[in-house]
Amino acid sequence: MATETNADVVIVGTGIVGCLIAQQMLDSGLSVLMLEAGPRVDRWRIVENFRNLPPGLRLHFDAPYPPKPWAPHMESYSDAAAAEYLQLEGPNARAYRQGYVRYAGGATRHWAGICWRLTPEDMRLKSLYGVARDWDLDYSALEPYYTRAEYAIGVCGPSDPALQWPPIRSKRYPMGPLPFGPGEQRFTDAAARLGLKNVPAAQARNSRIAYDGRPPCCGNNNCIPVCPIAAKYDAATALPKIEAKGGRILANAVAYRVETGQKNAIEAVHYFDSDKHSHRVIGKIFVLACNGIETPKLLLLSKDERNPKGVANSSDQVGRNMMDQPKLVAELILAEPMWTGVGPVQGSSIMQTSQGEFRSKHGGALFRFNNLARGAFGGVAAVRQGLVGKALDAEIRRLSACTAELTIEHELIPDPNNRLTLSNKKDWLGINKPNIYYDVGDYVRRSAKEYSVPLVRKLAAELGATDVQVSTEFTNSDHIMGGTIMGADSAASVVDIDCRAHDHHNLFLPGGGAMTTGGCGNSTLTMAALALKAADAIATQMKSS
Amino acid sequence: MSYLYRDDAPVDFNLFRRKILIGGGLVLGGLATAPIVPTVAANTSASDFPNQFMELSSLLIAHRLNHDVGLRLAAALRMKDTAFPAHVSGLIEIAKNKNAKIVEDFFADVPGGPLRDTALLIISAWYLGVIVDEPGAEVFAYELALMYQPTRDVMTIPTYAISGPNGWTSEGRPLANMPDF
Numbered sequence: 001m002a003t004e005t006n007a008d009v010v011i012v013g014t015g016i017v018g019c020l021i022a023q024q025m026l027d028s029g030l031s032v033l034m035l036e037a038g039p040r041v042d043r044w045r046i047v048e049n050f051r052n053l054p055p056g057l058r059l060h061f062d063a064p065y066p067p068k069p070w071a072p073h074m075e076s077y078s079d080a081a082a083a084e085y086l087q088l089e090g091p092n093a094r095a096y097r098q099g100y101v102r103y104a105g106g107a108t109r110h111w112a113g114i115c116w117r118l119t120p121e122d123m124r125l126k127s128l129y130g131v132a133r134d135w136d137l138d139y140s141a142l143e144p145y146y147t148r149a150e151y152a153i154g155v156c157g158p159s160d161p162a163l164q165w166p167p168i169r170s171k172r173y174p175m176g177p178l179p180f181g182p183g184e185q186r187f188t189d190a191a192a193r194l195g196l197k198n199v200p201a202a203q204a205r206n207s208r209i210a211y212d213g214r215p216p217c218c219g220n221n222n223c224i225p226v227c228p229i230a231a232k233y234d235a236a237t238a239l240p241k242i243e244a245k246g247g248r249i250l251a252n253a254v255a256y257r258v259e260t261g262q263k264n265a266i267e268a269v270h271y272f273d274s275d276k277h278s279h280r281v282i283g284k285i286f287v288l289a290c291n292g293i294e295t296p297k298l299l300l301l302s303k304d305e306r307n308p309k310g311v312a313n314s315s316d317q318v319g320r321n322m323m324d325q326p327k328l329v330a331e332l333i334l335a336e337p338m339w340t341g342v343g344p345v346q347g348s349s350i351m352q353t354s355q356g357e358f359r360s361k362h363g364g365a366l367f368r369f370n371n372l373a374r375g376a377f378g379g380v381a382a383v384r385q386g387l388v389g390k391a392l393d394a395e396i397r398r399l400s401a402c403t404a405e406l407t408i409e410h411e412l413i414p415d416p417n418n419r420l421t422l423s424n425k426k427d428w429l430g431i432n433k434p435n436i437y438y439d440v441g442d443y444v445r446r447s448a449k450e451y452s453v454p455l456v457r458k459l460a461a462e463l464g465a466t467d468v469q470v471s472t473e474f475t476n477s478d479h480i481m482g483g484t485i486m487g488a489d490s491a492a493s494v495v496d497i498d499c500r501a502h503d504h505h506n507l508f509l510p511g512g513g514a515m516t517t518g519g520c521g522n523s524t525l526t527m528a529a530l531a532l533k534a535a536d537a538i539a540t541q542m543k544s545s
Numbered sequence: 546m547s548y549l550y551r552d553d554a555p556v557d558f559n560l561f562r563r564k565i566l567i568g569g570g571l572v573l574g575g576l577a578t579a580p581i582v583p584t585v586a587a588n589t590s591a592s593d594f595p596n597q598f599m600e601l602s603s604l605l606i607a608h609r610l611n612h613d614v615g616l617r618l619a620a621a622l623r624m625k626d627t628a629f630p631a632h633v634s635g636l637i638e639i640a641k642n643k644n645a646k647i648v649e650d651f652f653a654d655v656p657g658g659p660l661r662d663t664a665l666l667i668i669s670a671w672y673l674g675v676i677v678d679e680p681g682a683e684v685f686a687y688e689l690a691l692m693y694q695p696t697r698d699v700m701t702i703p704t705y706a707i708s709g710p711n712g713w714t715s716e717g718r719p720l721a722n723m724p725d726f
Binding site for chain 2: 182207215220221
């Protein structure tokens with residue numbers, strides 16, 4: 001049984017990665033202690049926080065999660081607020097304004113729930129297209145973990161292989177697909193006329209049935225920033241299950257140093273509580289699953305005599321290769337109603353456009369119809385026109401129904417210059433803030449110019465758009481990857497294929513940071529699969545020791 | 546487990562939107578220390594003002610208006626601007642002179658300036674559910690905000706599902722079918 005200072009397995013972070021590992025460790029008979037920097041807040045409070053936001057803030061997905069002073073995260077409501085925590089620089093600094101929240105349950109609390117897998121080709125960019133790196137793990141080795149992850153968190157998706165992405169699966173999804181709303185169907189039909197297939201997304205949302213103690217989705221259209229009924233998986237739903245199995249969870253416990261000892265093994269993690277008191281936690285295995293920014297930050301903060309560049313950083317790769325899927329958005333005005341807001345906020349994508357021989361020259365791209373209800377958008381825009389009476393109502397209905405957003409997410413390749421370092425600026429606890437240099441690179445810029453933007457304009461025209469505005473500045477997708485990159489070569493990577501640090505046999509760094517490349521889709525299912533692979537390795541290691 | 550490591554107990558959580566002005570006499574939350582009845586225009590008594598506000602609101606907006614939301618808006622708008630009651634009276638007078646039943650009957654006669662601004666502010670508040678749309682602003686209505694109602698036959702008001710498990714379809718509706726609200 002874990003205490004507040006000692007466990008077999010100490011896990012820093014209570015997001016999807018930490019929680020999946022915690023559950024498996026407990027099932028294996030190991031004791032687990034979890035440290036969470038942020039607060040642990042009930043779902044109803046987040047829902048009420050959301051409903052009590054003024055309309056202009058309801059699209060700021062971090063807004064219902066106000067940060068605690070000791071656990072700051074980026075607040076997006078203004079440029080000045082956004083600049084407080086994440087220190088960003090470089091040609092595309094704006095595109096790394098990552099919206100994770102430091103709350104128990106982590107960023108899955110406000111994710112859309114989309115669960116794309118990588119394809120075999122996504123994992124072999126170097127050998128197939130001569131760019132980036134190959135994974136030292138192939139799709140067939142990862143596939144069983146993808147399946148386990150889908151069953152662990154409850155993923156729905158189509159049983160027809162023609163609608164699956166990729167259609168290389170050992171087992172069907174645990175639940176069938178969710179229906180499309182009218183906008184998503186129109187987008188699907190328009191894409192088909194251009195020879196493109198908009199496929200139902202694999203989603204961690206319960207379809208038709210309850211799953212794992214959570215109810216079926218009933219279309220609250222609020223997956224981002226919080227599912228009010230937990231029909232969408234988020235790691236907050238795992239916390240009571242972990243406690244029921246004997247796991248200990250300490251919220252408001254901010255890890256700030258990883259301590260090494262003999263043979264460079266990890267001996268302890270030190271954390272501050274919300275009163276700035278320091279505590280030391282010991283264990284046999286340590287898992288840092290604080291997300292792709294906070295994990296490399298913690299490793300760099302922990303440099304010592306044995307590890308002068310930071311823990312796990314003999315390769316000098318910690319904090320490098322920071323990735324995401326740089327996003328562009330097309331705003332459409334249509335002659336006929338498209339209608340959003342029916343069903344979940346996201347439910348499908350065009351994925352075939354992520355693949356092709358062109359990847360030797362530029363990245364692939366994913367195209368998605370955003371299904372967020374646009375009633376508030378139409379309402380605010382119409383009211384600002386100064387309309388009254390029936391004209392006001394008609395304009396709200398028109399602007400809400402006859403406008404749409406198409407999102408493009410681009411494939412970015414790892415670049416060691418895209419780097420997280422420690423800023424000289426300190427947070428409330430006196431901990432260095434993360435500083436990130438970010439340039440999406442020519443691979444992405446060429447994709448946008450020659451491939452994705454022309455294609456999104458064709459899609460808009462096929463939808464009958466009378467006006468199309470495509471954003472010119474890349475923005476974040478919140479899919480943080482690369483900062484503790486995986487590889488077999490310990491001189492060029494941070495973790496091995498089990499997410500074990502090359503430099504420390506009892507330190508695991510699973511999650512997005514370990515991903516060698518990221519493809520075009522949301523990274524979460526791959527993170528979950530890597531978490532389960534790491535969990536197997538930890539259990540084996542503990543048995544052998 | 547000590548409280549230091551848990552904060553999911555329901556204590557001291559402030560539900561601004563649910564704190565209701567009761568009959569014009571009690572305001573909670575951020576308004577609690579402010580005077581309930583500020584300077585009132587010469588021809589508007591304090592007790593009449595909520596009714597006048599609702600009367601004008603009904604002339605400006607031809608939909609069913611929630612009385613509790615209206616009382617809260619009236620109190621907040623009056624505190625924001627001491628001239629507000631006079632503008633409300635002025636707008637009612639214009640409407641009466643035109644024998645107006647709906648906003649289209651008299652809005653063209655409202656002169657530009659404070660009176661027109663007041664009319665648009667009242668409409669905006671009912672539709673958006675806020676008096677100002679900026680960080681930290683108090684929300685007077687969410688699911689009752691009128692901006693959500695012209696599309697409520699199709700679109701979900703986020704967090705308030707209108708169907709059930711897999712109960713929605715790809716069927717849209719014509720723009721002309723304005724819901725009754």
